[in-house]
Amino acid sequence: IVGGRAVELDRFLYISGIIILGYASPVLQCGGAIVSANWVISASHCIVLLNESNVPLSKIYISSGNKEWQKGKFHKVLKMLQNQYYDHSTLTNDLALFKVKEPFNRGTEAPIKLAGPNYKYVVNSTATVIGWGFNESKIIQKSLFVVDVLIFSPEFCDQMWEEGAVTVDMFCAGTYTGGKDACQFDSGGPIVQHDILIGIVSWGGECGDKDRPGVYARISYFIPWLEEVEVTEHLRIG
Numbered sequence: 001i002v003g004g005r006a007v008e009l010d011r012f013l014y015i016s017g018i019i020i021l022g023y024a025s026p027v028l029q030c031g032g033a034i035v036s037a038n039w040v041i042s043a044s045h046c047i048v049l050l051n052e053s054n055v056p057l058s059k060i061y062i063s064s065g066n067k068e069w070q071k072g073k074f075h076k077v078l079k080m081l082q083n084q085y086y087d088h089s090t091l092t093n094d095l096a097l098f099k100v101k102e103p104f105n106r107g108t109e110a111p112i113k114l115a116g117p118n119y120k121y122v123v124n125s126t127a128t129v130i131g132w133g134f135n136e137s138k139i140i141q142k143s144l145f146v147v148d149v150l151i152f153s154p155e156f157c158d159q160m161w162e163e164g165a166v167t168v169d170m171f172c173a174g175t176y177t178g179g180k181d182a183c184q185f186d187s188g189g190p191i192v193q194h195d196i197l198i199g200i201v202s203w204g205g206e207c208g209d210k211d212r213p214g215v216y217a218r219i220s221y222f223i224p225w226l227e228e229v230e231v232t233e234h235l236r237i238g
């Protein structure tokens with residue numbers, strides 16, 4: 001998170017890290033958000049990165065329940081599910097679900113409600129991005145950071161990026177003067193409005209570049225898919 005502030009965990013009990021265990025010390029790969037008793041939502045490109053590095057499933061864990069990702073409860077990942085329409089070249093449909101073995105405990109780990117299919121992404125409204133990713137010095141953070149950004153219109157996103165790059169399953173967000181953004185290793189993590197999950201950190205340019213706003217997977221677009229895959233679980237959809 002670039003241009004943000006350090007926070008306590010209490011307002012962000014759903015924040016999760018996708019981590020790799022089995023090396024000398026834990027490695028942070030991506031962010032994520034708890035959405036039900038045994039499921040975390042994240043980005044599909046995070047699974048591609050894990051696969052490209054040949055990380056076996058047995059080394060992949062979710063860290064949650066602590067503002068410091070290295071001190072969280074580590075939940076073994078049983079299953080990783082990529083959206084079937086994910087395209088690695090365009091990063092369209094960059095959403096994934098991770099199933100954990102041990103359910104999340106409602107004291108220090110709690111699910112966030114998802115934006116429903118009719119959620120209004122109000123242009124110029126403030127949203128909060130959460131994560132342990134790079135700060136302005138390109139250093140992964142030990143403790144949790146957040147930053148407030150503005151949701152931009154599809155037309156503005158098109159002007160800032162190539163026309164057609166920010167597709168219907170995405171939105172972009174940033175500030176008019178730059179300096180506030182998600183960054184590397186925030187990928188897969190949440191962007192929220194009033195305790196509702198509205199997006200997942202997906203891609204961008206140079207972090208904080210005012211002319212290259214961060215791009216997020218648009219949660220409201222994926223509700224049919226989420227309901228389909230999470231047949232037996234109960235997601236909280238707004």
Ligand code: 4AZ
Pocket residue numbers: 181182183184185186187201202203204205206207208213214215
């Ligand atoms: C990344 O590489 C990444 N500025 C995520 C978000 C942004 C840039 C890069 C947005 O995971």
